[in-house]
Amino acid sequence: MAQNPKIRTPIVCVMGHVDHGKTSLLDRIRGSSVVSSEEGSITQHIGATVVPIEAIRAMSGSMEKVRINIPGLLFIDTPGHHAFTTLRARGGALADMAILVVDITQGFQPQTIEALQILRNCKTPFVIAATKIDRIHGWRVNTGETFVSSFAKQNERVKGDVEHKTYEIVGRLGELGFSADRFDRVADFQRNLAIVPVSAHTGEGIPDLLLVMIGLAQRYMGEELTLVVEGPGAGTVLEVKEERGLGMTLDVILFDGTLSIGDEIAVAAKDDVVVTKVRSLLQPRPMKEILVEDRFERVKSVVAAAGIKVTAPNLEGVLAGSPLFVIRGNRDEVESRIKKEMSEIHVNLADEGLVIKADTIGALEALCKELEAKEIGVMRAEVGAVSRHDLIETETIKNPYYRALLCFNTPILPDAAEMIKNPLYTQVRVFDGKVIYQLIDQYVAWRDEQKRLAEQKKFEHIVMPAKIRLLPDCVFRQSNPAVVGVRVLGGKLRSDVGLVKLDGKKIGHLKTMQMRSETIREADAGQEVAISIEGATVGRQVSVGDDLFVDIPERHVKVLEREMMKTLNPAAQDVLAEFTKMRRKADPFWGK
Secondary structure (H helix, E strand, C coil), X not given: CCCCCCECCCEEEEEECCCCCHHHHHHHHHCCCHHHHCHHHCCCCCEEEEEEHHHHHHHCHHHCCCCCXXXXXXXXXXXXXXXXXXXXXXXXXXXXXXXXXXXXXCCCCHHXXXXXXXXXXXXXXXXXXXXXXXXXXXXXXXXXXXXXXXXXXXCHHHHHHHHHHHHHHHHHHHHCXXXXXXXXXXXXXXCCEEEEECCCCCCCCHHHHHHHHHHHHHHHHHHCCCCECCCECEEEEEEEEEECCCEEEEEEEEEECEEECCCEEEEEECCCEEEEECCEEEEECCCCECXXXXXXXXXXXXXCCEEEEEECCCCCCECECCEEEEECCCHHHHXXXXXXXXXXXXXXXXXXXXXXXXXXXXXXXXHHHHHHHCCCCEEEEEECCECXXXXXXXXXXXXXXXXEEEEECCCECHHXXXXXXXXXXXXXXXXXXXXXXXXXXXXHHHHHHHHHHHHHHHHHXXXXXXXXXXXXXXXXXXXCCEEEEEEEEEEEEECCEXXXXXXXXXXXXXXXXXXXXXXXXXXXXXXXXXXXXXXXXECCCECCCCEEEEEXXXXXXXXXXXXXXXXXXXXXXXXXXXXXXXXXXXXXXXXX
């Protein structure tokens, strides 16, 4: 049946919790392997794939006699991690319909709830794909069959298990205000959500899912959504990149209207709106993902919905994530609309915080949102490559724990890379990655380690409490300096500290310590060591059997009592209490 070239392809948004199998499901439909190329097997950008109606008919044999008046489906695969609420919201807003993927073995997860809220707010029709049915214990695989056919071949225990897990999903949906049932029991798809059990691994249930999606498209596109598209094109820029032989290009999801060679278009740049003319249009082959496609077909015009690569002059400064509009005599209106949309980008900047760079507006928003949730400030957020200027500006940040730059999926320019290699040029710590939550985890781990090292360094200079006793028959030299054997009665004895008697009278300076003829820096309670005391003579200032305190400076006592008490063992706490009690006899407010 000939298709009307002006019929808009419905956009289907695939949503769900991380690792529940969204991309794997699309891989099964389009026969590709995008999931294996994603960092950590988690989709990091919205990708677009056109699946023609002929391919859907071939995969779902039960549709041969069904009258279909749409050219196919454009699937948008949204990122999986919870940081991508912003991108998913855009995906939800773009979509005419959605597939919400739920792992039947795990049920609802935090992102499942998030996705439901987005779909409800956008009033988007959707179905539930209950994935991974092949992982139900005892499931007998029937590759590529409909769910109904394969389910009939399972034993009673497996059938019961599937029913139980399906009704757990039905119950959870009910709690959230949705009426749902398994698709083959739904009589009215407008009143009830359809749950389609599927396996991306074996292909079971995929024919049913496609049939339900086509049914939804036919019903909703005919009743509620615009079907015929003849106006000026509107889309979203997925990616800005240089292609060999083409120069700078835009990967675009066209979600409305028509885009043709020679059209004047407007897109957002860093500080302005770029207006240019379309030089050429390249469309991915059917069943291929625009973000990983390497062979394109040149076309003169494209009708929504579609993934399309656009070449035009002056695209260097265009921001990924920007809206794209075709201008038809309304340039001022279009420019104002783009500026308004860009002004609504949700990035909360703080007076103190990190510098972040990302490859798209959506990723920048997601990165900011995730950092904000962890109470980490962002001082500057920009789309684009990391430059020398970025490092110089980051180096001026006063707080050392914010003197870091998070670089998500965007290049580091050569002059910046040279600076990063040489610590003499920059002390800025750069975190470079392609998975947002891993990038943030790396920064948090570094920050916490820096704080730990700073605390350790700070406390290294604190004079610790210690009490010692001069041992009998262990006077090795009486003076200049006196060298005597002592036992550490409590606390931690370190070298290079003053010593006082129990009445507070100064004795001298403990210069060095030895144990078994080896010089040591510190000794713990119970250990016996030889110490040298400058400024003391045994028999005059100090005698065998005397107990001595380490003389702790008043400002150190404040640190010990306010910040380090939990790090001291009970014996050290007792020594500190005894020492401060002695000092406070003369001055009740000493060390407070």
